[in-house]
Every structure is written in C-alpha cells, then in structure tokens.
C-alpha cells in the first residue's frame with residue numbers, strides 16, 4: 154500500500170505531520186478511494202469531497218474522546234481509513250464486511266449509527282446536554298451537508314439551540330449538491346454566502362484576525378469575536394440565518410485546504426457557544442468522471458476506472474424507470490397529474506418527468522414528511538399527486554400519511570420505491586417496514602406489482618382511485634412480462650411493449666390472481682416474492698408436493714374469497730412478502746384463515762424481527778431462507794413437522 158496511508162498509525166500520527174505531508178496523504182487517499190470503490194461500489198463523490206475535511210477533523214480534534222457525528226454517514230469512508238480500518242476497506246458493503254455507514258459496533262470512532270439524513274445536529278445537542286449535566290469535557294462536532302441541512306429535523310434542532318445553553322460545533326459541508334443539485338431557500342442562502350464578493354473579503358479578514366493572535370486563549374477568542382462581528386454586522390447586510398438563531402458563523406472556508414480547515418476548527422474549539430463552520434467543497438473532487446457527474450458517482454456499483462462506466466450493464470428497465478415512463482404517459486393524458494420527490498428525482502425515476510413537465514414536478518428537498526403533506530394540499534385542490542419516495546425514507550412521514558392523507562381520504566398516490574431488501578446499503582436502508590406501517594391506516598389501499606406490466610396496471614388503477622393508494626416495488630430490474638401466461642411478452646393490444654398478461658386482465662381493487670393450482674400447498678405471494686414462490690412451487694412439485702401460487706397483488710385489502718377457497722382441502726397456506734413478518738400481510742391472512750375455521754395450518758415467510766445486515770440481495774434472501782430453495786425447504790420442514 155502507499156507510503157502515507159500504510160506507514161502511519163492514524164489518527165494519532167496526523168497531529169505530527171506537516172501540511173505538505175497531509176496534502177500528499179490526501180492524494181493517496183483519493184487514489185485509494187477510487188480504486189477500491191471501483192471494485193466494491195459505494196458512495197464515491199461525497200467521500201472524494203470530504204478527504205481534506207476528514208483529515209483536518211481527526212487532526213484538530215481528540216477523537217474518539219471528542220465526538221464526530223456524520224450526518225447521513227455516507228461520507229465516512231476516509232474517516233474509516235483514518236481510524237484503523239484501512240485493511241478491511243476492501244470488504245466494505247459486503248456480507249460480513251465493513252458497513253458503508255458509521256456503525257458504533259464497528260469502531261469507537263463511530264459515535265452513532267446513521268444512514269437517514271438530517272439527524273446530526275439533534276444527536277449532537279442530545280450528547281452536549283448530557284455532557285453538561287454529567288460534567289464531562291469534550292467537543293461534539295456535527296458534520297452536515299448542505300443537502301442534509303434542508304431536512305426538517307435539522308431545522309428543528311437549529312431552532313432548539315437557542316434554548317439549550319450548550320456548546321456544539323456544526324461543520325456545514327457545502328458542495329451545492331444534494332444527490333442532484335440542491336434546491337430551496339436554505340440552499341439559496343448558502344449560495345449567497347458562498348458567492349458574495351464581500352464575503353471573500355470577510356474571509357480574508359478572518360485570516361488576518363487569526364494571524365494577529367499570537368497564542369490560543371483570550372486573544373484568540375477576542376479575535377474570533379471581532380471576525381464574527383465584522384462578518385455579521387459589517388459585511389453581510391441581509392443577515393446570516395445561523396447567527397440569527399444563536400449560532401456563531403465562521404466562513405466560508407476552503408474545504409480542500411487542510412491548513413485553513415485546521416485553523417477554523419481551532420477557532421471553533423475556543424468558542425464558548427454553538428458555532429457553525431461553513432466549508433466549501435467540490436463533490437467528486439480529484440476524479441474527473443465524478444467531478445463531471447457527481448450525481449452519477451453519488452452511489453454507484455462497481456465501475457471501470459478509466460471510462461467511469463458501470464461494469465454490470467442492466468438487462469432491462471428497472472421498476473423506477475417503468476414508473477417514470479408510465480407516469481409521463483399518464484400525465485400526457487391528464488393535466489391534473491403532478492409528481493413530488495424528496496431530493497430523489499433521479500433515484501425514483503422522475504428525472505424524465507421533471508424535464509418533460511418542469512411545472513408539474515416538485516423537488517421539496519430532503520423532507521419526506523413535508524412532501525406528503527404538500528401532496529395532500531395538491532390533492533385537496535383537485536390535482537393528482539404521485540409522491541415517489543424510497544420505502545425506508547417514507548418512515549419519516551408516518552403521521553403525515555395518517556393524518557393529512559388517510560384521515561381526509563385524499564387521492565395521493567405513494568409510489569414506494571426500494572421496497573424490500575436493498576442489499577449493500579444495509580440496515581438503515583432496507584425497505585422492509587412499509588406494509589406494517591401502512592396496513593393499519595384506515596382508507597389506505599396497498600398494491601405490490603410482481604412485474605413491469607403489473608406496475609403499469611396498478612398505476613392506472615391508482616390514478617383512477619379517489620382515495621389514498623400506496624404502490625410498493627423493489628429496487629432493480631422489473632421482469633417485463635407474466636411468465637406464467639402463454640404468449641408472455643407479446644402485447645395483445647399491439648402497443649409494441651412487452652407487457653405480458655396484465656394488459657389482458659384488469660386489476661380490480663382487492664382482487665388477487667391465482668397463477669397456478671396445487672392441491673397440497675398454496676403460496677400467497679406479494680410483489681417481488683411471487684417469482685420466488687413460483688420457483689419454490691416448481692422445486693416442491695418435483696419432490697411430490699403439489700403447490701399452487703396466488704399473486705396477492707394487494708396487501709390491503711386482502712382477497713379473502715380466494716384465500717378461503719385455496720384453504721379448502723390444502724394442508725398448508727404459506728404467505729410470502731418482502732417485509733417484516735410483524736404487522737405484515739401474513740399476519741392478517743393467519744387471522745382470516747383462523748376465523749374461517751378451516752383448520753389449515755399457515756406458514757409466514759418474511760423478514761424476522763431484527764435489523765437485516767448489508768450484503769447482496771441474493772445472499773440475504775438465501776441467508777434468511779427467502780429465496781426459492783429456502784422457501785421450498787421451509788415448507789417441507791413445516792409439512793414434516795405436521796406429519
């Protein structure tokens with residue numbers, strides 16, 4: 154390994170290195186990052202932008218005694234390299250390997266396990282209040298991006314600072330980007346601070362002030378006060394939002410200049426009040442392909458370093474792409490259709506819609522709760538909002554869905570992407586709770602397609618519905634057609650699309666579809682689990698267990714008639730869903746079967762009551778007995794026990 158990374162004991166050795174050596178270290182780290190992430194995949198752009206920041210933080214602060222809290226946590230690769238994990242780096246995001254996010258079990262340097270945005274200031278304040286109460290003495294640093302700063306939780310925490318007589322340091326890492334370009338009033342304010350000519354002069358005056366202070370102490374503090382006052386009152390006429398909320402503002406600071414970063418952090422450490430250091434960085438810095446397209450390299454699979462192209466080419470369209478295309482088709486016919494995203498236009502497949510209908514698409518920032526209530530407002534005024542959010546992030550909007558959409562029976566369509574297991578992002582990102590948190594909401598209809606054709610049909614159905622609907626679909630490629638129907642892949646309407654059987658058969662609310670018959674066992678499968686159930690039924694048939702499969706299509710309402718019919722004469726009813734068992738579709742089916750009094754046994758297949766680690770989806774399905782052979786095995790076991 155390279156000279157500077159390998160030959161040192163970090164983070165301690167950072168303190169003894171001079172700035173030239175630290176700069177050389179930053180070059181090595183960048184090369185290392187690009188090479189390693191090209192093999193494993195991961196969050197590249199944000200980490201390339203945080204190299205000098207991570208070095209300066211670990212040089213300036215006494216970690217792990219001083220606490221670093223990384224917002225979202227996707228930018229902690231350099232932090233991991235500098236805190237004793239360089240030799241395991243090749244295992245990042247892989248089953249049994251290092252996580253791509255901070256994990257306190259992994260290292261004492263990882264203060265909190267994070268993954269969802271905008272929590273770091275709240276966490277820092279909680280720690281600080283506890284530190285003050287217990288009489289401890291250490292610094293607490295929240296590192297938050299300008300994207301994460303758009304989240305409501307960050308605003309709530311900022312608002313609370315004034316009340317808490319405590320001391321934290323907020324490092325605002327401003328690269329002008331969320332995953333895509335950042336949006337909103339806060340982003341504009343930061344851009345004003347960043348771009349102001351006057352500010353550049355102010356920056357100079359900060360440096361001069363620091364240079365004038367011979368030793369850290371009283372003199373430094375008064376220098377800082379002076380610099381601060383000159384910034385707030387003499388330089389920025391419009392006010393700085395942080396200052397107005399009781400947080401001292403330093404900046405903007407060059408985020409790729411280690412010396413400048415370190416002197417700003419030293420100033421911040423001397424402050425006896427909350428302080429925000431505004432640093433300016435470039436997302437993707439140092440790797441040309443990522444500098445050109447920081448959004449593409451935000452989160453990427455393995456890629457070729459020279460061309461920047463992904464190594465694995467997708468075969469067919471993903472669910473997100475099918476969703477985006479279909480929404481454009483529907484929107485061309487119905488002017489009431491609008492799209493809402495919480496900082497995830499590209500990930501959810503809405504980028505095409507945004508280009509085609511810029512006036513009818515809204516990116517509200519990292520603000521899932523607001524996105525839902527905003528959509529309720531749109532619906533109340535007669536529009537047809539489709540809100541596209543990842544399952545795991547929609548957890549933020551529980552109350553808004555219940556109170557602002559369901560209670561008022563508003564026709565908001567929640568398009569829940571990345572539902573089910575997502576793979577390498579792990580615990581904080583698996584979308585395995587949405588059925589449980591939506592099913593108990595009155596007036597809600599929950600749909601789950603098993604292929605692209607069903608997604609299209611379900612979107613049409615949701616479009617025509619006059620109440621709340623949620624359509625959940627997984628990450629990745631969408632099987633095009635219904636593989637169980639003869640003539641699959643051929644559009645009977647002659648539309649030229651590979652839409653399979655779903656175009657022939659209308660989908661009706663609460664109606665399931667029996668795909669194959671079987672007299673011994675019936676698997677009631679939902680969404681992405683249906684293909685696995687069909688494959689499991691094939692395995693079982695070969696072993697002499699006649700197994701049928703029902704595509705449930707709806708997690709709510711559930712087709713009771715088809716269930717009761719299937720239970721007649723069968724030995725076992727199996728439910729299969731890509732959700733935790735607790736609160737899922739299976740539990741409701743158990744109740745229905747029990748109530749019908751048929752006496753048939755049930756087996757629920759879903760995720761257990763624990764957080765699921767990171768790994769490839771295939772590995773995780775297999776490890777938890779949720780792939781075809783696992784399902785077949787569990788059914789055989791259950792039948793044997795019964796016998």
Ligand SMILES: Cc1ncc(C[n+]2csc(CCOP(=O)(O)OP(=O)(O)O)c2C)c(N)n1
Nearest residue numbers: 199269270298299300301330331332496546
């Ligand atoms: C609640 C929530 N919503 C969405 C996301 C997805 N997400 C991960 S990183 C990110 C952008 C963060 O931007 P910023 O904080 O500026 O960091 P950068 O990547 O630019 O360094 C988003 C939207 C998330 N992690 N959490």
